[in-house]
Amino acid sequence: HGRGVMRYKDGTMYEGEWDNGIYSGHGKYTTKTAEYVGMWSRGVKAGHGKQMTSDGRLYDGWFEAGKKSGAGTQKNSKTGTSYSGQWKNNLPFGKGIWRWTNGDWMEGTWNSNQASGKGKTLRHFGNGALYEGETQDGKFTGRGKITYKDGGVYRGPCFNGMRHGAGSYKSSDGMLYEGTW
CATH class of the missing domain: 2.20.110.10 (Histone H3 K4-specific methyltransferase SET7/9 N-terminal domain)
Structure with a gap:
């Protein structure tokens, strides 16, 4: 229980709240190709969070069972495209708006x-x-x-x-x- 930092040999790092040795609560998870800051439950992304990837995608929205699910906006700084709306299993699903440069x-x-x-x-x-x-x-x-x-x-x-x-x-x-x- 409480806050802590875990650094792995491959450079991955988790800094945040823990519950019985598992990511739980608010935390920041960083890898060589992505960074996630937000809520965790039982070791997976769950609740509101922000995820940035090295290919230019920034997602700000809801996660369920580690995947983008619910309301969220994803912008791509490299292509200039964005999608804002509902998500399910990491894909746009339901009402939403896609914009191009x-x-x-x-x-x-x-x-x-x-x-x-x-x-x-x-x-x-x-x-x-x-x-x-x-x-x-x-x-x-x-x-x-x-x-x-x-x-x-x-x-x-x-x-x-x-x-x-x-x-x-x-x-x-x-x-x-x-x-x-």
């Missing part, structure tokens, strides 16, 4: 690191276009609406990120095209 962002329901579902997914592109609709495996698949920067609007089915099937396109000057893509 070019200004694109995608809001929706995530399943194993991919936007997926019949619920509404919003994808804003840095070029000004906006997609609203269904997704599957991270691609626009199902009914959707694409609003282009110039004001033109496509309504209809999409498949693998492309317009596909019977739909309509209304240009910004009011011209309507109905047909098959």
Whole structure:
């Protein structure tokens, strides 16, 4: 019981609270490739914590059984991307927003690191276009609406990120095209 420090031969170190010789409570765990500061239970990450890895990822959120689970935000300083939302087993799972450095962002329901579902997914592109609709495996698949920067609007089915099937396109000057893509 109490606080203490353990240094291992490989350079790994734990500094924090202990319970019967096991990491428990608040502590800091450092390896050659990562650092975690947060809560522990029975020797595993559990509760709120921050984890930084040598590849530029910083996660600030909740852990369960040693894995990212619950609400959290992960930013990558090397790529500039970020995800904020729900996690399960170290992957985005549930409602969340993914942002890219070019200004694109995608809001929706995530399943194993991919936007997926019949619920509404919003994808804003840095070029000004906006997609609203269904997704599957991270691609626009199902009914959707694409609003282009110039004001033109496509309504209809999409498949693998492309317009596909019977739909309509209304240009910004009011011209309507109905047909098959």
